[in-house]
Amino acid sequence: MPNKNGNVYGLTLLSPIIDDEKATPSHDLQIRKYLATLPTGEGSPFALAPGTHLARLVVMDDVIYVGMPACEEHLKSKYLVLESNFDGELDQYLNGLAEHVPEHLDAIWGHCFGYPGVANRKAFVEYMRACQLETTFFFAAVNDQSVPQTLRALHTRRAVADFIACHQGMEPAQLQAEFMQFVKELGSEPIPRPGSIGVVRNTKTGGRDE
Amino acid sequence: MSKLNATDIQGFVLRGYNLPLARYLFLHFEDACRARALIGRLLGEVTTGQRWDGGKPDSTVNIAFTHKGLVALELPLATLLTFPVEFQEGMKKRAGILGDTELNGPERWDELWREDRVHAWLGVNANCPEALESRCAQMLALMQETGGAVLVGSQDAAAVVIDGKPTTGEHFGYTDGFGNPEYLGVERKSQPGQGKLMPDGTWAPLATGELLLGYADEAGELPVAPVPHILASNGTFMVYRKLHQNVASFRAFLDTQGALYGGGREKLAAKFIGRWRDGTPLELSPDEPDFPLTQDPKRSTNFTYGKDPEGVKCPLGAHIRRVHPRDAFGFNGRLIDRRRITRRGLPYGRFVPEGEPVSDAEDRGVIFMALNASISRQFEFVQQQWIGYGNDARLGNDKDLLIGNHCGRGKFVVQGDTTKENPPFICSNMPNFVELRGGEYFFLPSITALGMIAMSLVDPR
Numbered sequence: 001m002p003n004k005n006g007n008v009y010g011l012t013l014l015s016p017i018i019d020d021e022k023a024t025p026s027h028d029l030q031i032r033k034y035l036a037t038l039p040t041g042e043g044s045p046f047a048l049a050p051g052t053h054l055a056r057l058v059v060m061d062d063v064i065y066v067g068m069p070a071c072e073e074h075l076k077s078k079y080l081v082l083e084s085n086f087d088g089e090l091d092q093y094l095n096g097l098a099e100h101v102p103e104h105l106d107a108i109w110g111h112c113f114g115y116p117g118v119a120n121r122k123a124f125v126e127y128m129r130a131c132q133l134e135t136t137f138f139f140a141a142v143n144d145q146s147v148p149q150t151l152r153a154l155h156t157r158r159a160v161a162d163f164i165a166c167h168q169g170m171e172p173a174q175l176q177a178e179f180m181q182f183v184k185e186l187g188s189e190p191i192p193r194p195g196s197i198g199v200v201r202n203t204k205t206g207g208r209d210e
Numbered sequence: 211m212s213k214l215n216a217t218d219i220q221g222f223v224l225r226g227y228n229l230p231l232a233r234y235l236f237l238h239f240e241d242a243c244r245a246r247a248l249i250g251r252l253l254g255e256v257t258t259g260q261r262w263d264g265g266k267p268d269s270t271v272n273i274a275f276t277h278k279g280l281v282a283l284e285l286p287l288a289t290l291l292t293f294p295v296e297f298q299e300g301m302k303k304r305a306g307i308l309g310d311t312e313l314n315g316p317e318r319w320d321e322l323w324r325e326d327r328v329h330a331w332l333g334v335n336a337n338c339p340e341a342l343e344s345r346c347a348q349m350l351a352l353m354q355e356t357g358g359a360v361l362v363g364s365q366d367a368a369a370v371v372i373d374g375k376p377t378t379g380e381h382f383g384y385t386d387g388f389g390n391p392e393y394l395g396v397e398r399k400s401q402p403g404q405g406k407l408m409p410d411g412t413w414a415p416l417a418t419g420e421l422l423l424g425y426a427d428e429a430g431e432l433p434v435a436p437v438p439h440i441l442a443s444n445g446t447f448m449v450y451r452k453l454h455q456n457v458a459s460f461r462a463f464l465d466t467q468g469a470l471y472g473g474g475r476e477k478l479a480a481k482f483i484g485r486w487r488d489g490t491p492l493e494l495s496p497d498e499p500d501f502p503l504t505q506d507p508k509r510s511t512n513f514t515y516g517k518d519p520e521g522v523k524c525p526l527g528a529h530i531r532r533v534h535p536r537d538a539f540g541f542n543g544r545l546i547d548r549r550r551i552t553r554r555g556l557p558y559g560r561f562v563p564e565g566e567p568v569s570d571a572e573d574r575g576v577i578f579m580a581l582n583a584s585i586s587r588q589f590e591f592v593q594q595q596w597i598g599y600g601n602d603a604r605l606g607n608d609k610d611l612l613i614g615n616h617c618g619r620g621k622f623v624v625q626g627d628t629t630k631e632n633p634p635f636i637c638s639n640m641p642n643f644v645e646l647r648g649g650e651y652f653f654l655p656s657i658t659a660l661g662m663i664a665m666s667l668v669d670p671r
Contacts, residue, residue: 154606157606161621161623161636161638162638164634164636165621165636165637165638165639166638168470168471168635168636169470
């Protein structure tokens with residue numbers, strides 16, 4: 001089945017950006033500016049709304065003419081591209097975004113042709129669906145686990161490693177007692193928030209200078 | 211691929227000299243014309259890759275330039291701009307990409323490397339102190355005579371001497387200097403385990419373009435190189451890093467962790483690296499060192515990790531498994547063939563045997579020098595992804611135990627089995643065993659290119 005791989009959905013949306021000569025700056029520039037200041041980590045809209053493993057928003061201006069012998073072609077419009085890997089079904093995901101980050105959606109897609117706004121939820125979902133392209137092949141390195149399962153697993157992995165590091169060489173009886181207590185506490189600990197896991201790395205990846 | 215022209219390639223690129231003493235002189239050019247005159251005079255001194263049929267020389271000389279040095283030599287702008295970005299920027303500016311922050315940050319480097327005055331590296335290797343002193347004196351005399359350069363720093367390095375004999379040991383107490391890759395066209399005794407792994411399990415030399423500019427690399431492409439071609443061809447890039455070793459911290463850590471580890475202190479020391487202290491690979495001899503094995507070139511580097519996917523013999527995070535994963539990532543090892551580097555270098559500072567008082571504050575460590583055709587694709591990738599991060603090895607955020615920039619937050623997992631002698635174990639709250647004290651990226655040109663630079667004949671058109 002296209003768009004899905006196990007429990008993970010691979011979404012591709014292309015929304016045409018409004019072409020209005022009177023707009024200053026142009027709508028695509030306004031989207032770019034907004035995206036450039038969008039928070040990452042825990043403050044990202046995709047962390048605030050449920051279900052996203054990985055998402056990317058891109059402004060696509062045109063196809064690039066690479067010179068002879070390629071033929072010169074152009075898109076009919078500039079597009080806003082959303083690629084996202086998330087858990088579950090599309091309607092549920094779109095409704096989740098609409099519920100948790102309506103102001104971001106309106107601020108971004110408000111520059112797209114025909115966008116009805118989040119306030120009209122039914123029209124919003126229909127609009128997004130109309131912009132969808134079938135995703136025939138995608139790769140999400142999430143082992144078919146949901147976002148909460150993944151966050152829980154990462155948290156457990158770290159907690160178990162810390163537990164072992166602090167308890168190595170302990171008497172078996174005491175070790176067992178402490179382990180039981182540890183497991184009990186671990187089970188009742190909240191799932192870490194999306195975007196909160198992992199140490200801050202100074203490493204830049206994918207930059208143009210690498 | 212025909213045989214390389216060894217008379218055009220600096221000897222330092224083609225072979226480890228295996229000379230016990232070295233002094234690296236760092237030069238600053240004040241005047242392009244006089245600096246070129248100096249290079250012209252040095253041309254006859256530079257050791258090439260020619261075979262030493264008449265016996266090993268008493269000393270060798272090699273030269274390499276920073277980008278700032280090439281600017282000072284007034285190479286044409288159209289040439290200067292064509293060098294790879296990371297070389298133009300220099301190592302200090304790459305600190306973010308390399309994870310050279312906090313304890314390893316440039317603000318903590320030696321003064322020589324905090325400033326931007328190093329224009330050239332003049333490497334002198336020698337077989338005895340007299341030969342080293344006289345060759346260095348000769349170099350300084352040349353600099354003075356021509357007025358071509360001033361000395362802004364120097365670094366002595368020497369093989370660790372044990373029982374009066376120079377060895378391949380290093381300060382933490384391990385035998386070093388096994389594996390360096392083999393390359394097509396480089397004349398060398400072949401050793402299984404040192405090139406690239408082939409589908410039939412044999413080893414073959416890597417493409418020449420992984421080491422030298424101007425030749426096809428493992429992707430069949432020419433490495434990114436400056437124009438004109440003849441300036442780049444037969445040259446390479448060198449990464450120079452002064453790595454201070456906190457020997458007291460390392461031994462104390464090994465003492466406390468070794469007391470907790472079921473396999474004992476020495477086995478834990480072996481698990482850290484992937485080799486026992488004498489160099490025996492854990493993968494071939496997991497239970498005890500096997501000295502004859504280390505002396506057998508057919509066996510000492512001839513192993514893979516495919517049959518040890520869980521790291522039961524050699525931990526997934528062991529130093530040699532991280533920096534040279536062989537087949538550990540599957541696909542017959544093909545994912546690593548463009549990430550290999552050639553290591554040169556020597557320890558510096560006084561060696562202190564186990565059991566004798568030692569302090570982190572004493573000046574000792576290793577001068578790490580790596581040669582590669584692409585600093586960003588090879589050295590920087592290994593440093594960023596395999597030393598500073600653990601994802602490829604399925605180790606999350608864990609860094610390399612030995613040289614990772616842990617800042618007290620490091621973790622190292624020793625995988626094991628259910629036997630008493632080989633239990634799983636976790637080390638945590640690791641300090642930095644190694645701290646970066648500075649370094650730079652250098653271009654090591656061919657003999658032809660040195661001549662062009664000396665005669666101001668570099669023409670990018």
